Amino acid sequence: MEKPVNILVVEDDDDINRLLCGILRKSGYSPQPAYSGTEALLYLEKQEWHMVLLDLMLPGMTGEELLARINRQGSYPVIVISAKEERQTKIETLRTGADDYITKPFDIEEVSARIDSHLRRFARFTPQTGQILLKHKDVTLDPYAKTVSVNDSELSLTAREYGILALLMSSPRKIFTKANVFESVWGDDFLGDDNTINVHMSNLRTKLAKVNPGEEYIETIWGMGYRLKS
Numbered sequence: 001m002e003k004p005v006n007i008l009v010v011e012d013d014d015d016i017n018r019l020l021c022g023i024l025r026k027s028g029y030s031p032q033p034a035y036s037g038t039e040a041l042l043y044l045e046k047q048e049w050h051m052v053l054l055d056l057m058l059p060g061m062t063g064e065e066l067l068a069r070i071n072r073q074g075s076y077p078v079i080v081i082s083a084k085e086e087r088q089t090k091i092e093t094l095r096t097g098a099d100d101y102i103t104k105p106f107d108i109e110e111v112s113a114r115i116d117s118h119l120r121r122f123a124r125f126t127p128q129t130g131q132i133l134l135k136h137k138d139v140t141l142d143p144y145a146k147t148v149s150v151n152d153s154e155l156s157l158t159a160r161e162y163g164i165l166a167l168l169m170s171s172p173r174k175i176f177t178k179a180n181v182f183e184s185v186w187g188d189d190f191l192g193d194d195n196t197i198n199v200h201m202s203n204l205r206t207k208l209a210k211v212n213p214g215e216e217y218i219e220t221i222w223g224m225g226y227r228l229k230s
Contacts, residue, residue, distance in 0.1 A: 004030035005119065006047065010040040010066065011055045011081070016104075020053055020081070023112050037061025041069060049076050051119060056082040056093070064096065071097040077118040077159040081106060094199045097158040117187045122159050134169040136228050139208070139217060141169050150211040160185060161204040168218065168228050177225040201226065 007024050009031050011017040017033045024031040029050075034040035038060035040052075052070060056063035063080065070078055080093050083104040090101045100114055134141040138151045148155045148165060157165070163185035167176060178197050179190035186196075201218070208217050219229040 005050045006030050006032065007051045007053065007115075008032050008034060008040060008043055008049050009053045010034045010037070010058065010063070011053070012036060012058050013055075016055075019108075020111070023108060024115070027112060027116065029115075035059075037063065037066045040066055044070065050122065051076055051115065052078045053115075054078055054080050054098070056080060056084055056089075064093070067093070067096050067098060071156055071158060077122050079114065079118060081111070091195070091199065094196070095203060097161075097203070099158060099160045118159070121163060121185055121187045134166070136169055136172055137215060137217065138212065139165075139169070141166060150208060153211050155207050155211065157204070157207065158200075160200045161207070164200060164204055168226065172228045172230075175221050175225045175227045180225065 005028070007029050009017055009020045009024070011020060011033070012035050014035070017035065021031040021033055032043055034043055037058040040054075040058075041061065044052075054063050054067060054070075058066070063082070067078060067080070077099045078097065079100045079102060080098045081102045081104065082089075082093075084090075085103050093101055099118060102111060102114065134143065139148065140150075141148045143166065146162060148157055148162065164181060167181065167184050176184075178194060181197055181201075182188065182190040182193075205218055208215075216229050218226055220226055
């Protein structure tokens with residue numbers, strides 16, 4: 001029997017929470033509703049999750065605060081579903097570590113498709129036991145445990161950041177175009193949305209630099225894309 005795909009639905013509106021849980025069940029996933037940030041935190045600490053659907057305006061603990069906590073303890077995808085439509089809010093939420101941002105009111109089919117897409121990408125970078133470690137300079141990536149460490153200091157990466165680094169480290173000498181990165185990690189056609197890739201690449205570089213400020217790990221090849229810096 002296959003293990004259930006556990007998805008935490010953090011939404012204080014009962015109708016929307018039920019709707020999202022229904023979408024997940026219809027797709028064969030196992031949803032767990034939570035109606036406040038503090039309730040969600042209890043569930044997060046209780047078991048392993050494959051994804052979190054997260055509202056931002058929550059009682060007890062805001063979605064932004066919960067997202068920061070999630071980033072410190074997990075590397076599963078987080079999709080924010082919020083009524084906040086401001087562009088700056090979306091950018092800041094992506095910078096904080098969200099993997100996607102969907103505004104309310106949402107289209108049921110689109111939400112379902114995005115959930116499936118994120119889970120496929122997440123599974124792609126969750127290889128089977130026995131796969132060798134990937135190493136570059138003082139960075140070690142364990143594809144099985146989905147951990148990344150620099151000089152034995154473990155990094156806390158989002159699923160997107162992990163996916164980007166795993167892609168680059170899978171072919172250290174290859175130059176990956178933005179279309180390569182987006183289509184491999186996001187699983188969708190690249191339509192020229194540079195900002196999405198730039199935000200996640202910047203976050204990844206910042207986290208690497210924070211652990212080892214004297215080293216540069218990823219270089220931009222202007223007009224072409226990205227690759228690991230030798």
